[in-house]
Amino acid sequence: MVFVCDPHWEGHGKAMAGQLGAPMRLLSELTLDDLADAEQVVVDADLRDMDSVGRLKHALDRVPAIKARTFLIDEGGSERLLRVQANALGATRHMVRKFALAELRREYSVTGRARRTAAAEAALRADTGGVSIADAERSLEVLFEGILSDAPMPIEGVSQAAAGVLASVKAVGADAWLASVRRHHEGTFQHCLLVTGVAAGFAKGAKLGGGQASALMNAALLHDVGKAVIPRHILDKPGKLTSEEFEAVKLHPGAGFDYLSKHGSVSPLVLDAVRHHHEALDGSGYPDRLRGAEIGPLTRILTVCDIFAALIETRPYKETRTSYEAIGMLVDMSISSKVDYAAVRTLGDSFGVPLPAQFGDVVRGFTVTRPHG
The missing domain is CATH 3.40.50.2300 (Response regulator)
Known part of the structure; x- marks a missing residue:
């Protein structure tokens, strides 16, 4: 265009x-x-x-x-x-x-994507964790339509869908739940669901309490609602984005924050995570170039879950990383002062990739990206 x-x-x-x-x-x-x-x-x-x-x-x-x-x-x-x-x-x-x-x-918008047939919907609901996946997808559809029409957002429905994902992941395991998402979804909706499932895996592995788990799950399901205003040909582009396209993508955290602030009864903690999940500890992120202590704990966890989900998602034009590889790349990012090592370590433990307890052990030579042996 x-x-x-x-x-x-x-x-x-x-x-x-x-x-x-x-x-x-x-x-x-x-x-x-x-x-x-x-x-x-x-x-x-x-x-x-x-x-x-x-x-x-x-x-x-x-x-x-x-x-x-x-x-x-x-x-x-x-x-x-x-x-x-x-x-x-x-x-x-x-x-x-x-x-x-x-x-x-x-x-x-991605809301213009082709709808699933009745048979495909039945197949999804019959798959492992499929009911919670379908309910979370429906919640995302309502959210995306809401931001485009500037309509109120029913936070109760979001919370119920997010809680359903957490319960399902606790029951069937994160890996099986995420595999079902990849079998039935693609593009932006696949990513949003994967982030929600990864967050559930984190919450389960970290044994987060009710309020903490609820905040993380709501933040995960809501974090990319602003992508409704980004053209789908940009979000699904197979090659490198132009500078104009990347600047448009960078608008989505602010767009989601503005919509949720106006229409949803969303907690300030979750709103902060939605706006700042693309910030980096060294100040190189967006939209506000926060650094260090300016980035809260929930946002740090959501950022790590978001990156992990992007690495393991299935797209025809990119390599799908294993959990081991994805955690290794996050370790490298923590060494580069981009993401929080403590959050990476907890996520690694949650997905069967144990890491050293002390960050200094990583800096002194440990690298999870190196093959065993």
Whole structure:
């Protein structure tokens, strides 16, 4: 996607393009190279200005391969004429400017993924831990739809689904539960469920009490709700993200925090974990570049669970790591002052990868990534 706008709307164009992870090009500086690889273009230009119309026609006529051409239109007395002008420039659809961002977010969101068939749903529920997985998935769907429509969030449903995951993991084991998720899910929803299952494994292994376990489980299920506003072609992109795409991804912790702060009766502890699960102890994370003691215990645990889940998840374009390999990579990250070693050690113990009790033993030469023998 390429976002094209008039210079006098540059501020609005940059903000909207940034939310969608798309490069923005000013109409006055537009070249054919800017559109050469575009599959779709969003145009935010003054179609009453004949100079703008002429530049657009000159550019778009030379890139007929762009089949999707969305034009943003102002409401009002001239709306009909603007739509006619857009059609003359090859528009495939129009959107009212003030509603466009919300509409595009919904269209490109992971909520637009294909729904599971009745047979596939029955197969999931019959699998190990499948009922709790299906219930957690449904809770995620409600959350993602809620943030897109700015609707209230039923925290009770989230808590019930999270508690169901913890009970199921305690009953069948974390490895079996996570394997069921990988058999039935992919992409962003697979990751969210894996993080929740890993958190349950951590809570079980650490023997966390009721309040602590509940906070961790709720934080895990809620942590990536902000990804609802990130286009799915970015979240599921098989290659390296562009700078614009990565900046868009970095918006998701803040988007989730803002939504939950506004609509959910979520504890401050969980809200903090949702906002800061991509922070690093050395201050290199996002969105607030917190460091050291500024990052709370729950957030440190959630961060480790999130990274572990990302490493063991199944995607066609990346290697799926074993628990042993994933813990080894987390040890390396703790040596580099990115994540909390105590949280890594507890997670390792929970998944059958014991680590030295003292961090100094790791620094003095222990490396879990080295094969046995």
